[in-house]
Amino acid sequence: MSFVQIKDVVKKYSHQISVDHLNLTIQEGEIFGLLGPNGAGKSTTIKMLSGLLKIDQGEMIVDGLSVAKDMLEVKRKIGLVPQELAIFETLTARENVTFFARLYGLSGKLLKERVEEALAFVGLSDRARDKPNSFSGGMKRRLNIACAIMHHPKLIIMDEPTVGIDPQSRNHILDSVRSLNRMGSTIIYTSHYMEEVSAISSRVGIMDHGHLIACGTQEELRSKVAQDNKVVLQVAHLKDEAVKELREHPRIKQVTVQDQLIELLVGSSQAYLQDILFILAKYDVKIQSLTQVEPDLEALFLSLTGRTLRD
Structure with a gap:
C-alpha cells in the first residue's frame, strides 16, 4: 500500500529549481533510503513533506492526506529527526521530550508514559534528569530521536541522524531504526554514509539535480550497473x-x-x-x-x- 505519494512536485528558490517535477512512491512499512550529493534536493523534499516548506507545484500525500490541504493532521502522523539538533540545552532530557509531547497534544498519564517510554527506547532513562549540555554527541542525537517518536508517528523522517557521532552510538541508532520499523513505522532515512543506507533500507532512491534518477531494491539497482x-x-x-x-x-x-x-x-x-x-x-x-x-x-x-x- 502506498503510504507516501509525491506527484510532479516542484520547488524553486528565486530562479533556481531545487526539486524538479519529482515523482516518488513509498510503501507502508518500509525503510526507504534517500541518497544524493549535496544540493540534490533531498533536504528540500523532506522539508516540503514535513510541512516546513511550501510546495510550489504538484502534490504530496501522506496516509491518504494532502500535505498542502491537511497540514495539521499530516504533522500528527510524522516524526521528524532533523540534521540540526532540535533540543534545548537548558532543559533536562525528560523536559525536552515532555515539551515536544505537549506540542503533539499529549497530556496527563499518557504524556508521562510516552515520555518515559521514549527515553527508555533510546537508552537515556538513567540520564533523564540531566541536561544535554553534559551529553556526548551521540547521546544528543538519541535524545533528538526520542523527541520525534514519543507520539508514535506512522511516518518517521530521519535526515542525517548519525552525523559526527561515535561508532557505538551509530550502531545504537541503526538498531533503533530497525526496531521502530518492526513496531510499524514507515521510515525515510537520508545519510552521507552509504553503508548505513545499504544496511537498513528495503528500497533506495537516488536524487541528483532535483530529479529521482534511480529507485528500487538494492538488487534492482545493482543490476543497472552490472x-x-x-x-x-x-x-x-x-x-x-x-x-x-x-x-x-x-x-x-x-x-x-x-x-x-x-x-x-x-x-x-x-x-x-x-x-x-x-x-x-x-x-x-x-x-x-x-x-x-x-x-x-x-x-x-x-x-x-x-x-x-x-x-
Whole structure:
C-alpha cells in the first residue's frame, strides 16, 4: 500500500529549481533510503513533506492526506529527526521530550508514559534528569530521536541522524531504526554514509539535480550497473603521473587514491585491465595485489551521478 505519494512536485528558490517535477512512491512499512550529493534536493523534499516548506507545484500525500490541504493532521502522523539538533540545552532530557509531547497534544498519564517510554527506547532513562549540555554527541542525537517518536508517528523522517557521532552510538541508532520499523513505522532515512543506507533500507532512491534518477531494491539497482566493476590495487611507488593518466582514460569512470591503494570503477574490468596494467608499468608502479569487486551501492551512485556522495 502506498503510504507516501509525491506527484510532479516542484520547488524553486528565486530562479533556481531545487526539486524538479519529482515523482516518488513509498510503501507502508518500509525503510526507504534517500541518497544524493549535496544540493540534490533531498533536504528540500523532506522539508516540503514535513510541512516546513511550501510546495510550489504538484502534490504530496501522506496516509491518504494532502500535505498542502491537511497540514495539521499530516504533522500528527510524522516524526521528524532533523540534521540540526532540535533540543534545548537548558532543559533536562525528560523536559525536552515532555515539551515536544505537549506540542503533539499529549497530556496527563499518557504524556508521562510516552515520555518515559521514549527515553527508555533510546537508552537515556538513567540520564533523564540531566541536561544535554553534559551529553556526548551521540547521546544528543538519541535524545533528538526520542523527541520525534514519543507520539508514535506512522511516518518517521530521519535526515542525517548519525552525523559526527561515535561508532557505538551509530550502531545504537541503526538498531533503533530497525526496531521502530518492526513496531510499524514507515521510515525515510537520508545519510552521507552509504553503508548505513545499504544496511537498513528495503528500497533506495537516488536524487541528483532535483530529479529521482534511480529507485528500487538494492538488487534492482545493482543490476543497472552490472556491466561496471571495481578494481582495487595495492601498489608501491605510486606516481602522480600514473594517477593522472588513469583518470584521463576514456573508459575508467572513477579513480580514488588513498595512500598506496587505488580503486577504479571501470566499464569492464576484463576489457580494460590490460590498459590499467600498462599505465602502471609505464611509470614503474609496482603492483602488490589486485582485486576485482562486484558493483555495490556506492559504485551505482558514482556511475549514475558521476559524483561522490559528499560532492
